[in-house]
Amino acid sequence: MVHRITAVAWMTFRRLLRSRILMAGAILALLVMGLYSGILIAILAAAEEGDQQEVQALVPMFFHLAVAMFGTVSTIMATIIGVTVLRTDMTSGTIFGVLAKPVSRGEYVAGNWLGGLVAVLILWLVFAVVMGAIASGIGAPLGSLHVAIIASRILMAALSLSAALLLSIRFNAWGAAVLSVLLVNGASVVEQVANIMGALKVDVPEKLVNALAFPFPVTNAFDGLSERLMQSDLAPDSLLPAVAHVVDYALVLLFVAYLFFRRLDLNRSSE
Amino acid sequence: MTPLLQANGLSKTYSARFPKRDSFDALSDMTFDVRPGEIFAFLGPNGAGKTTTINLLLGFLNPTRGECRLFGLDPRERRAREQVGFLPENYAFYPAFTAPTLLNYFGRLQGIPAPERLKRIDELIERVDLTEARRRPVGKYSRGMRQRLGIAQALLNRPKLLILDEPTSGFDPIGRYMVRDLLSELKQSGVSIFLCSHILSEVEAICDRVVIIDRGRTVREGTLASVLGTGRGFEIVFRDASGDVSRDLAARGTAIEELENNRRIAVNDEAEAQRLLDQIRAGGGVIVRYQAIGRSLEETFIQDIAGRHTRAQEKVS
Ligand SMILES: Nc1ncnc2c1ncn2[C@@H]1O[C@H](COP(=O)(O)OP(=O)(O)O)[C@@H](O)[C@H]1O
Ligand SMILES: [Mg+2]
Numbered sequence: 412m413v414h415r416i417t418a419v420a421w422m423t424f425r426r427l428l429r430s431r432i433l434m435a436g437a438i439l440a441l442l443v444m445g446l447y448s449g450i451l452i453a454i455l456a457a458a459e460e461g462d463q464q465e466v467q468a469l470v471p472m473f474f475h476l477a478v479a480m481f482g483t484v485s486t487i488m489a490t491i492i493g494v495t496v497l498r499t500d501m502t503s504g505t506i507f508g509v510l511a512k513p514v515s516r517g518e519y520v521a522g523n524w525l526g527g528l529v530a531v532l533i534l535w536l537v538f539a540v541v542m543g544a545i546a547s548g549i550g551a552p553l554g555s556l557h558v559a560i561i562a563s564r565i566l567m568a569a570l571s572l573s574a575a576l577l578l579s580i581r582f583n584a585w586g587a588a589v590l591s592v593l594l595v596n597g598a599s600v601v602e603q604v605a606n607i608m609g610a611l612k613v614d615v616p617e618k619l620v621n622a623l624a625f626p627f628p629v630t631n632a633f634d635g636l637s638e639r640l641m642q643s644d645l646a647p648d649s650l651l652p653a654v655a656h657v658v659d660y661a662l663v664l665l666f667v668a669y670l671f672f673r674r675l676d677l678n679r680s681s682e
Numbered sequence: 683m684t685p686l687l688q689a690n691g692l693s694k695t696y697s698a699r700f701p702k703r704d705s706f707d708a709l710s711d712m713t714f715d716v717r718p719g720e721i722f723a724f725l726g727p728n729g730a731g732k733t734t735t736i737n738l739l740l741g742f743l744n745p746t747r748g749e750c751r752l753f754g755l756d757p758r759e760r761r762a763r764e765q766v767g768f769l770p771e772n773y774a775f776y777p778a779f780t781a782p783t784l785l786n787y788f789g790r791l792q793g794i795p796a797p798e799r800l801k802r803i804d805e806l807i808e809r810v811d812l813t814e815a816r817r818r819p820v821g822k823y824s825r826g827m828r829q830r831l832g833i834a835q836a837l838l839n840r841p842k843l844l845i846l847d848e849p850t851s852g853f854d855p856i857g858r859y860m861v862r863d864l865l866s867e868l869k870q871s872g873v874s875i876f877l878c879s880h881i882l883s884e885v886e887a888i889c890d891r892v893v894i895i896d897r898g899r900t901v902r903e904g905t906l907a908s909v910l911g912t913g914r915g916f917e918i919v920f921r922d923a924s925g926d927v928s929r930d931l932a933a934r935g936t937a938i939e940e941l942e943n944n945r946r947i948a949v950n951d952e953a954e955a956q957r958l959l960d961q962i963r964a965g966g967g968v969i970v971r972y973q974a975i976g977r978s979l980e981e982t983f984i985q986d987i988a989g990r991h992t993r994a995q996e997k998v999s
Contacts, residue, residue, distance in 0.1 A: 512792055
């Protein structure tokens with residue numbers, strides 16, 4: 412089973428490499444890193460000899476900024492990958508050649524997911540290496556907290572990948588992308604809307620907000636994790652449950668995708 | 683012997699989803715089996731339901747009613763497809779990759795160990811004549827080349843059963859000859875073949891059993907001989923240097939066809955044929971050939987299908 416999943420994953424990854432999706436992601440990543448290091452270098456250049464200490468103190472803030480930007484990029488990437496891998500295979504008809512082989516639908520879905528995840532991981536790996544190099548260069552190397560923050564973002568990307576893959580089985584790429592962003596960030600959206608209403612002096616009962624956010628437990632799980640990391644809380648007994656939650660949702664969504672796909676009638680829809 | 687492939691009352695209704703709740707019976711109550719070592723031809727005009735049947739047999743679709751078995755298993759089970767080679771209609775490959783890369787992928791999915799896999803890939807690329815093109819991405823292939831790669835991937839695992847959907851489509855005459863040659867060779871080595879086609883002259887030369895379908899229903903089935911048997915006749919080819927016999931026979935109303943050096947008479951009745959043979963010999967003619975002739979598969983096919991369609995039209999009007 413494992414060797415078939417890895418074979419599908421490897422092929423999925425190679426397909427992504429050839430497509431423009433990863434290229435676009437890499438360019439966005441470079442932009443983010445260019446921006447980040449540009450700002451750092453500018454500050455360093457402007458600083459007086461004696462101010463080096465203060466500049467180094469700024470590094471964590473810039474790190475958070477860069478991670479947040481890159482996190483958004485990687486989540487978008489994961490969503491695009493998720494809504495395309497399986498879907499293009501179905502619409503182009505290449506799926507028939509693959510599933511005629513002794514491969515189960517479950518192995519096929521898992522392989523697609525894994526291949527997409529590897530692509531996202533590689534983007535993050537490049538990001539981490541470059542950021543690490545810059546940070547060390549100015550004498551403020553990244554620590555385990557930074558690694559944990561990056562890891563949490565990768566989890567988030569994995570979650571988006573699952574959601575997008577699941578929705579792409581039923582909806583076309585655009586529909587699936589929009590719905591998947593909503594599914595993953597629904598609670599944040601509700602919260603933002605409530606905040607705006609609050610600012611406009613419209614009273615929204617908290618019960619209503621909670622009820623509206625209820626169908627999107629995924630956001631809460633991730634927010635919990637982010638909050639811990641922001642407070643530099645690396646204690647395993649508070650971090651692990653939060654991590655488990657995010658992983659849970661990623662796997663549940665992936666499993667639901669499998670359930671949907673398991674007995675799906677495969678038609679050639681390009682006809 | 684247990685059949686490799688079985689369809690039992692297999693039916694498929696395509697139903698459109700919201701907003702239009704149309705449904706369409708693409709296949710109704712299809713029953714047949716494919717036994718070890720035979721070439722089984724599954725014939726029908728475009729839209730008859732051949733591809734639908736194959737998609738059910740490989741587990742891509744779920745039957746609305748009835749069931750099918752592949753090596754005795756539900757085709758939706760992974761293991762049922764272990765000994766199958768499949769060539770889809772208009773095979774689609776990932777266009778950016780080369781033939782060896784794609785074959786290697788399929789070989790890995792089939793669990794063929796690496797050294798054997800690579801050897802087999804080289805062998806097959808050679809066999810389907812793609813050696814020159816092996817470094818080119820498949821997206822740049824012609825239709826015939828893609829089809830040949832499709833055949834190569836179907837043979838990768840040395841299947842016991844080959845399922846081919848319109849294998850000669852996209853081929854020039856030489857390519858078609860290659861396919862026929864290959865199929866005969868495979869049959870010799872004991873491979874069973876489920877061959878779907880609407881090009882009958884090719885099928886006729888190699889198949890053992892035939893099912894003809896139209897609009898999702900079986901129209902005719904049986905061994906090739908039994909399908910062709912109905913409506914058979916006899917052919918007499920003779921030489922008649924003086925032309926006396928021919929004149930004599932023509933005067934009595936026998937239709938005589940002029941061939942290059944000989945003449946030919948075709949009759950339906952065997953007794954009549956025997957009588958004519960006597961007359962030709964008695965008149966000094968020389969019998970060159972005397973044989974039973976069947977209709978071609980194509981004639982049978984056209985008669986069956988066209989017959990059904992006119993009957994259907996009559997019902998409507
Ligand atoms: N996904 C589908 N939805 C609705 N009708 C379909 C679908 N696929 C095939 N059909 C219809 O089913 C019939 C049989 O199609 P098919 O099996 O492809 O025929 P064949 O392979 O014999 O040419 C055709 O009339 C076709 O239009
Ligand atoms: Mg067809």
